[in-house]
Amino acid sequence: MLSMNNLCKVFQSADIQTHALREVNLSVNEGDFLSVTGPSGSGKTTFLNIAGLLENHSSGEFLLDGENVGALKDSARSRLRNQKIGFIFQGFNLIPDLNLYDNVDVPLRYRGFNARERKQRIHSQLERVGLASRMKHLPAQLSGGQQQRVAIARALATDPRFLLADEPTGNLDSEMAQGVMSLLEEINQQGTTIIMVTHDTELAQRASRSIQIKDGRVSEVPPLMKRVIA
């Protein structure tokens, strides 16, 4: 479903070239739970941005469900993000002026669903993350773990093909992090593909596949090694 072939990303500023990703070759299959680890500045966020169509790669090929996304216009990329990708951010990125209901509603409106359909999806997703009773609350009235659950509900509301999670537990204490991680595992077991960037090796090991990025190069971490580390 997601395939990167010799994909490179180079940032050009004045006379300095920074190679953020070098010849990435990677396939992500339906139902995978892929963790992405690596030291700070290794290119994890760049990888996530490219995988999530938030920015373009410099060279190579990136196929999403068989479609070469490199040549797509900005508006087509926006549509594709809305239809196929759900995002979970480290800082939750909820809109502070909107209540939980309206926050989950945002991507649904871009999708063009009618009011009834949106209402049904919002209720269903907020129930799924256990926050249906607080849908009129503002994000600031929730704990970090609850806010991340709302962000997950928002990401799932459009029925995306895969979830991209950028350090989803980075801003949470360990108890809340465990809760969010369990929720992600549950979502994955229900068939949603997940790509998760994390610093936390313990969480990374709970994924079905792991890759490591170092100096812009991607390498797959074999399952054996994962067990040894565990």
Added chain:
Amino acid sequence: MLESGLIIRALMRNKIGALLIALQIALTMTIMVNAIFMIQDRQQQMARESGINEEDTFYLTNTIFAQDYNIQVGLQTDLNAIRKTPGVVDAIQINAIPLSGGGWSSGLQTEPGEDKDGIGTAIYMVDDHAINALDLELIAGTNFSPSDIGWRLPAQSAWPAKVIITQALANSLFPDNGQSALGKTVYISNNQPMQVIGIIKNLQAPWNGWSGVERSALVPFQMESRSGRYFIRTEPGRRDELMPVIESMLANSDKGRIIRRLSTMEETREQSYRQHNATNKILMTVVSTLTLITAFGIVGLAIFSINRRTKQIGTRRALGATRWQVMRYFMVENFFISAVGITIGIIGTVSLNYWLVNKFNMTPLGFELIALGVVTLVIVGQLAVLYPARKAALISPATATRTV
């Protein structure tokens, strides 16, 4: 999908900035529409025709200082000389000049008696050449004959037996049928009768701000005065050439007087409405400045709001908003702020206008001017927010994943 509900709910949680801009829009609307209304009112006043030929006419003041001067002979000699000058169409002595700001007025009434209300009227003392010299349009009746013209002596209180009045004055004196004024007797100074022998279409009074500016009467008098005005009409296009000629001719013909204050009717109109023009310019400057300040206010608020919400905009883009949808968000948001401002502004506009109408006896402003204000401010608002909205639309969706 316009996200109207989300925009309104988000605005309701950040009311202060939006409300301040809405109030600024309301104030701009109130002042703009009423200022334009006042400008229009003045322009309409300035566009009124005086009823006389203003392009080919001028006047001067003849002041006699010689002690043994025969005023009656001198006046006839002067007028004959001016009228015979090649290029001159006609000339008269006149006691006041339309639009000049200074003149005579009296009350005319249809019945004699001190207890009867008179209609305020500008009085022009002229001879039988007045209709030709002023280029007036006689729409009913006849002109004065030379034998009708009498001498108005200093301190004289008697009035001549005939009068020519404007149509507006006829309508005021005889509201049921202005044309019926012809041949009727009207009374001046409470009980002195004058027969209306003619009706002229229009002749404005000397005072442009007077509500009865269209009410004037010609009375057949020549004034025996040591200071009088001569009003001269030339052939088209020859006024400027003949002004110094006539000034010099009069000055040289008799050394017992001086000729001064030569002025054209065009200059008189310009001077008469100078304050109107200046006020209109000030009002236009105020309106333009206020509109510009409001536009800058909208730009400022939008830029502040965008800078504050950069990450939020990136998140919206990540969640699937196209550039156009981001741009539209800010334009719709601005539309709602403008709508609140304009609604308050309409109330303010009508209230201020109500006060102006009652205070200064003006006609109420029309719906079309309010509609113009609404459309103008919506357009100004949308244009002002265009640049910040475009700036917002260019925020990268990758902003959503940045931690700083």
